[in-house]
Amino acid sequence: MPETTFPSTELTSQYTAQVAHDLERIAKEQERIGAEIAALQEQLLGLQHDHTILVNMQKALGASETRAQTAPSPEDVAVPAPRRxxxxxxxxxxxxxxxxxxxxxxxxxxxxxxxxxxxxxxxxPTLVELIRSHLAKQAEPRSAAEIATTLGQAHPDRGVKATVVRTTLEGLVAKSQAQRTKQGSSVFYTAADTSPAQPEAPSGNEVQPARADR
Structure with a gap:
């Protein structure tokens, strides 16, 4: 038979280059996968080693706990005396x-x-009592803010607020237990005047009752 020859054409050269490129790519991929497999095997060996250690520790702890549970205490061994x-x-x-x-x-x-x-x-004491006592000690009228500030400093645990003090003062005024005065746009409070009214002295022109002649 006549020997068949394949002329070196451009198509053959392209196939040759492609095959060489694929071979190089496969070789690199094999090398990469082999490195990953080696790393995974190393990790697997480490995990197996840790697993073996932990299993041995678990067995040792379980055995000691079992001995502690099964060992009788002195109280259990002692026989209680019969009760009368x-x-x-x-x-x-x-x-x-x-x-x-x-x-x-x-x-x-x-x-x-x-x-x-x-x-x-x-x-x-209640807040009403504190306000009444404070007003009784003051010689001059005081505003609700001043009274709240003074009581708040004297009783820091009470949490005295100006709005509550003002409401309480108005309640005392309504009950005639405090007096309110206004100076411009400001309102001041004083203690109620509880002094008894003095009786009027008789005038010199007052007619005296006539005495009956005996």
């Missing part, structure tokens, strides 16, 4: 105890009432 039955008490003693308890409760009632009264006496 208490003699039955008569019904009269029970009735006397009930009467005594009722007497103690009745005697403690006045004490509790007195204790509550003492607590109420030592309770903090």
């Amino acid at each position: 039955k208490a003699p039955a008490k008569p019904a009269a003693a029970k009735r006397s105890r009930v009467k005594k308890a009722g007497t103690e409760q009745s005697s403690n009632a006045p004490k509790k009432t007195a204790a509550k009264a003492a607590v109420s006496k030592t309770a903090k």
Whole structure:
């Protein structure tokens, strides 16, 4: 047979270049995957090593806990002594105890009432009482803001507010327990005048009642 020859054409050269390029690409991909496999195997070995250590620790801890649970305590080993039955008490003693308890409760009632009264006496004064006491000590009229500031400094735990003080002052004025004066656009408050009215002295021209002649 005549020997078939394939002339070197441009198409053959393109195929040759493509094959060479694919071979190079596959070789690089194999190298990359092989490196990843090696890294994963190394990680797998490390995880297997850690897993073995943790399993051994778990077994050791479980064995010690089991021994602690199964070991009898001295209290469990000791045999308790038999209890003696208490003699039955008569019904009269029970009735006397009930009467005594009722007497103690009745005697403690006045004490509790007195204790509550003492607590109420030592309770903090109300805001109304504080404002009335403050006004009674002032020689000049005071505004609601001034009174709130003074009481707030004297009683920081009360949280005194000017609006509440003003409302309380107006309530005292309505009850004639305080007086309100206005100077321009400002309002001032003073304590109510509680002094008793003095009786008028009789004039010299007042006619005296005639005495009956005997």
